Amino acid sequence: GQQVMQIPQYQHVQEGEDFTTYCNSSTTLSNIQWYKQRPGGHPVFLIQLVKSGEVKKQKRLTFQFGEAKKNSSLHITATQTTDVGTYFCAGPQGGQGNLIFGKGTKLSVKP
Amino acid sequence: NAGVTQTPKFQVLKTGQSMTLQCAQDMNHEYMSWYRQDPGMGLRLIHYSVGAGITDQGEVPNGYNVSRSTTEDFPLRLLSAAPSQTSVYFCASSPSGYSYNEQFFGPGTRLTVL
Numbered sequence: 001g002q003q004v005m006q007i008p009q010y011q012h013v014q015e016g017e018d019f020t021t022y023c024n025s026s027t028t029l030s031n032i033q034w035y036k037q038r039p040g041g042h043p044v045f046l047i048q049l050v051k052s053g054e055v056k057k058q059k060r061l062t063f064q065f066g067e068a069k070k071n072s073s074l075h076i077t078a079t080q081t082t083d084v085g086t087y088f089c090a091g092p093q094g095g096q097g098n099l100i101f102g103k104g105t106k107l108s109v110k111p
Numbered sequence: 112n113a114g115v116t117q118t119p120k121f122q123v124l125k126t127g128q129s130m131t132l133q134c135a136q137d138m139n140h141e142y143m144s145w146y147r148q149d150p151g152m153g154l155r156l157i158h159y160s161v162g163a164g165i166t167d168q169g170e171v172p173n174g175y176n177v178s179r180s181t182t183e184d185f186p187l188r189l190l191s192a193a194p195s196q197t198s199v200y201f202c203a204s205s206p207s208g209y210s211y212n213e214q215f216f217g218p219g220t221r222l223t224v225l
Contacts, residue, residue, distance in 0.1 A: 042218050097144075098156055
């Protein structure tokens, strides 16, 4: 069946270092979404990418959608302690609004 | 708008007990869903609904029932709780059953089954 894989599972960085998480789908995606979950919180939508090769930026966060629409990445420049949390990618599954989530990358930032 | 609300926030059950997790949204969203989140497993879809009166199974539906009598409410029922159902449960909604919509998540219910 359809799978969405994320690496790494965990990432520990020093504050100010960069961070990247990668998402790979077993099938071509019509779009991909990214969510952030703070410790003890709930997932919160960050962004959606739709076009092949699309790049979007939100302040220090850069999101990319691969040319084949099977992979995506999230890059954080100069991490801050406020970036701590788990980052999930999610792609559509089944065409009725369902999402299949990757297992997430848990980011910890040492001040 | 309160967004997506869930009750209770925490619950402890004994094996075999039944209970209902409540979920409500005030955004007039057509699509609602339930996920469970387990360590290292990400979010897995239990059941979903694309509108009032319409529900369907997700990836891990066994042991759970849902109904959608109104647009606003989407309760999740555990029929006979088992320790394997210890998890964090999230309800989510989006404007329609169309994959381009972001999903809005509730704060979650943390369930422990002894």
